[in-house]
Amino acid sequence: MKNVWIRFGCFMTGQNYNILRGCSEAASKALKKYTAAMLIVCILWFFIGFTFAQRYLLANIVGCLLAAVIAVVIIIQIERQIILSINPGKPLLIFRGCLAFMMSILGAVIIDQILLAKDIETEKITYISNRVNEILPMKTEELRSQLFALDTSIAAKEREKQEYINEVTRNPVIKYSTSSSQMSSTPVTYKDVLGRDSIVMVSRPIVSISNNAIANPKTALIASADSTIADMRKLKTAKENTLLHIRPSLEKEMEEKVGFLDELKVMVQLISKSTVALAFWLLWILFFFFIEMLVLVSKMGEEHSDYEKAVLHHKKLQIWRLDAMAKGLDAGNAGNPG
Structure with a gap:
């Protein structure tokens, strides 16, 4: 079980197990200390990543687990920058301290938005009401402009319909005439040069005129105008209902679209009004x-362990070997100039 924990600690911190198992118990205890500290941070950020994806990204269980794992991997890589540094310089220490401060603020903000959810929901009512008061005049004016345009269109369509009715009343039917012609042959008798009677068929056109009447075609336009007016009146009624219930509708819409930044603003309002909430947030x-x-x-409060000295020894030994190989190659090249 001990070897399993040591192996797990090496996996977390990035230390070499083969080197560590040949070191003293002090090196193993230092590894366990780093592993325990990293586990605490990883557990917290696993929870933060999971709840953030669930609450604000609306991810399913797989997406939430993926977000949590990504957060843990990032934390492990950050902590390794310190653990694997044998002599961390001041820039690295300052950078890690600033990063820790920023991460603490982010973690506290996300955790507080979960722990203070009930208080935030209460404060959110005031926040949404103020947002609605800002948007309501613009939305109301827009709807009233649309209603005015619909009234104008309905009045124009009704005048057009009345013109059709007047026209149909004056001329319910339209009369028109059609003419047709056909050739008619009649026999004609005349005497030829010898004094005999001769009969010749002579064709003459006969024109016939017929009077017809049809219903005024604008009668169909009256029905079309009625249908258009009815559609516009339905649309006007819908707009009037929207105008009547516009405030509850806006409040519901904004409640459904409140995101992370909105809740962050609500939490800032809550903290600015309550000393207890501010103290709780600072505590987190x-x-x-x-x-x-x-x-x-x-890392800063301990001396170099034998593990780190072993790593340095391996480093110096490898450098010595490389230098010796380089000198041997240079000597060989000097002995064989050709």
């Missing part, structure tokens, strides 16, 4: 900050 920031600094403080 300090809690996260000190946890983020665990590995860094542990």
Whole structure:
């Protein structure tokens, strides 16, 4: 079981197990200390990543787990920058401290939005009401402009319909005439040069005129105008209902679209009004900050372990070997100039 924990610690911190198992118990204890500190930070950020994806990204269980794992991997890689540094310089320490401060604020904000959810929901009512008061005049004016345009269109269509009715009343039917012609042959008798009677068929056109009447075609336009007016009146009624219930509708729409930044603004309002909420939020920031600094403080507060000395020894030995090989190659090249 001990070897399993040591192997797990090597996996978390990035240390070499083959080197560590040949070191003293002090090196193993230092590894366990780093592993415990990293586990605390990883558990917290696993929870933060999971709840953030669930609450604000609306991800399913697989997406939430993926977000949590990504958060843990990022934390492990950050902590390794300190653990694997044998002599961390001031820039790295300052950078890690600033990063710990920023991460503590982010973690405290996300955790507080979950822990203070009920208080945020109460404060959100005031926030949404203020947002609705800002948007309501513009939305109301827009709907009234649309209603005015619909009234104008309905009045124009009704005048057009009345013109059709007057026209149909004056001329319910339209009369028109059609003419047709056909050739008619009649016999004609005349005497030829010898004095005999001769009969010749002579064709003459006969024109016939017929009077017809049809219903005024504008009668169909009256029905079309009625249908258009009815559609516009339905649309006007819908607009009037929207105008009547516009405030509850806007409040519901904004409640459904409140995101992370909106809840952050609500939380700022809550903290600015309540000293207790401010103290609670600052407490969480300090809690996260000190946890983020665990590995860094542990690294700064101890001397080099035999594991680190073994790593340095391997480094110096490898450099000596490389230098010896380089000198041997240079000597060989000097002895064989051709």
